[in-house]
Amino acid sequence: MTDPANIIADRILPLASSGGSVVRSHDPSRPSRVIWNAATIPVHVDQAVNAARAAFPAWSAWPTERRAQALRAYKTLAENRFRELADLLCAETGKAMWEAEAEARLLAAKVDTTLMEGPMNAGSGRARITPFDIPITATRIGRCTFRPHGVMAVLGPFNFPAHLPNGHIVPALLAGNTVVFKPSDKTPAVGQLLAGLFVEALASVGAPRGVVNLVQGGADIATRLVSHEGIDGILFTGSWPVGRRILEANIDRPGR
Numbered sequence: 329m330t331d332p333a334n335i336i337a338d339r340i341l342p343l344a345s346s347g348g349s350v351v352r353s354h355d356p357s358r359p360s361r362v363i364w365n366a367a368t369i370p371v372h373v374d375q376a377v378n379a380a381r382a383a384f385p386a387w388s389a390w391p392t393e394r395r396a397q398a399l400r401a402y403k404t405l406a407e408n409r410f411r412e413l414a415d416l417l418c419a420e421t422g423k424a425m426w427e428a429e430a431e432a433r434l435l436a437a438k439v440d441t442t443l444m445e446g447p448m449n450a451g452s453g454r455a456r457i458t459p460f461d462i463p464i465t466a467t468r469i470g471r472c473t474f475r476p477h478g479v480m481a482v483l484g485p486f487n488f489p490a491h492l493p494n495g496h497i498v499p500a501l502l503a504g505n506t507v508v509f510k511p512s513d514k515t516p517a518v519g520q521l522l523a524g525l526f527v528e529a530l531a532s533v534g535a536p537r538g539v540v541n542l543v544q545g546g547a548d549i550a551t552r553l554v555s556h557e558g559i560d561g562i563l564f565t566g567s568w569p570v571g572r573r574i575l576e577a578n579i580d581r582p583g584r
Contacts, residue, residue, distance in 0.1 A: 330520065438494050
């Protein structure tokens with residue numbers, strides 16, 4: 329596992345082990361074993377949002393199929409790093425290995441589902457993010473098109489720290505959005521590995537720097553992110569109380 333870090337504009341920014349608010353995860357089966365430990369840096373939220381904002385025009389201008397190639401590169405990385413991810417999921421969440429392995433396999437499967445590729449989607453006809461028409465009357469047609477929303481803040485949960493954020497990020501990228509991802513403070517190591525896979529895949533196809541960014545932290549970092557003026561949408565899976573606080577912080581921004 330790599331040392332604790334944030335990732336902003338494709339740059340790995342190491343985090344110190346002390347100073348300020350510290351995030352620390354443990355192996356639930358051996359609480360004395362520390363998996364990830366670092367002090368968070370609030371200003372990195374601003375830098376990550378700015379990086380995502382700067383990358384958005386170029387990334388959203390890519391044709392959908394070119395963005396799909398980035399996701400296929402990510403799928404290959406997720407498959408190649410399956411063992412590493414499953415072991416880390418097991419260690420940081422305390423899942424039984426069979427469940428950790430099942431979650432690790434879902435990363436690549438989500439790409440297939442989003443692109444409607446592979447045996448599970450045989451005969452489906454088209455990807456999910458594809459414009460389509462619906463006949464309404466003999467002379468009228470309903471037309472559906474897709475456009476990117478902008479910079480998306482993704483907040484991940486602790487119980488499925490790879491699968492659920494992955495389920496937000498993959499379709500968001502295909503649609504042309506950029507992302508600032510904050511993992512759960514209970515599973516920062518899994519979050520860092522997941523973000524690293526996206527960044528590596530995007531770099532391999534020449535994507536703009538900053539399409540996916542990572543900021544680690546607890547409630548203070550999450551609050552700073554979801555209330556940031558530079559984001560356009562919030563993708564969150566978690567508890568009702570936290571969801572309500574996010575809604576209250578954005579009551580005057582329904583577009584998010």
